[in-house]
Amino acid sequence: MDGADGFRSFEDRDGRQQAGENPLRVAVLASGSGTNLEAIVRACEEGELPARVVVVISDVPDAFALQRARNHGIPAAHLDPRSYPSRSHYDRALVRLLEENGAELVVLAGYMLLVGPEMVEAFRGRIMNIHPALLPSFPGTHAVADALEYGVKVSGVTVHFVDEGLDTGPIILQEAVRVEEDDDVESLHQRIHQSEYRIYKEAIRLYAQGRLRLEGRRVRILPGDEGR
């Protein structure tokens, strides 16, 4: 497997990873409780992911995600949108902070702000988001409720690269989740969360291994050493 063939060049990342060196430097942006952050951090700590969360940034001062970061000894930063004259200024500060921390991949984990064009441009193909529906169905902030209201029998989870649109970027992984007869928003969201933890880690792992390649708007997953 040659990582140089991948979605971005990893300067022989694979070789160094196999030696256990140089884990992928991941920054996480979160506005809320950060349960996906927690799942990712633990997977890094337990060696399940060849990655390390180097900084957690939130637009919300008391987001529990920041506390989670500190609990794990990870630098946590609150970046207040109201301290900047415009969204564009805010996004440039965000990019600066990410670059100062040497972030290679930016992972959105319940980050409620739209990612502006400056961010997308600076980290194109290096920002991942997770969405609690099978995109392109049910984009936006009420995906689980919207799916139930529409009456689908199958919903799910999507990990995608972030582009300029709302939940429109190239899809990395999806997992279906059955809607049960007696589901309400809470019960369905709970099962969707379980699926989220699983496939978000898997997407980061594939990225760290240099196995994601963008072809048009399709993301091709290159085979791994283990042949899976």
Next chain:
Amino acid sequence: MDGADGFRSFEDRDGRQQAGENPLRVAVLASGSGTNLEAIVRACEEGELPARVVVVISDVPDAFALQRARNHGIPAAHLDPRSYPSRSHYDRALVRLLEENGAELVVLAGYMLLVGPEMVEAFRGRIMNIHPALLPSFPGTHAVADALEYGVKVSGVTVHFVDEGLDTGPIILQEAVRVEEDDDVESLHQRIHQSEYRIYKEAIRLYAQGRLRLEGRRVRILPGDEGR
């Protein structure tokens, strides 16, 4: 299980079915080869479905679906849209033909004409369609190609009741189908077809058993005697 509680009243259909009497009278509309028709007819013949296909109607004179019907001894009718001054006239002729054959349920199996308001009104909640995607994603006639082009990792199949919109009606059943790395339209469509045969029969069975109940735009599936 009381069928009278269902989406429509079945006048104690369950009781009569258990005695093997009075199978659901199904009409199939098809424009093409009719592979779903074939799967349904066989399931009826083999007693897998408590239903009988009483007539097959096509808008296309040489649709192979008509030949399939004749092969099974089922009345086959070609109804030519060009013989009618308007779509509305055509639809009324279609309704008449369906009623003459005592159709209780109308099943669209590769029927390429839009079902007009007269048909929907006459058979509201009694027309089923199958669509080769997980609606509301990828409605329309190129669903499989559209899904591949978008780059989804999970697509699937939807059986729904037909309403006035295009592929917008209440969803009865859905099944997810994984998109493989090397899929093209043909290979994906082939796996989707396998899923279609399975869930279309299941949807007809549930309907025949009086187990589908419309609540708002959600279709509730009532438990069966076997507790499944």
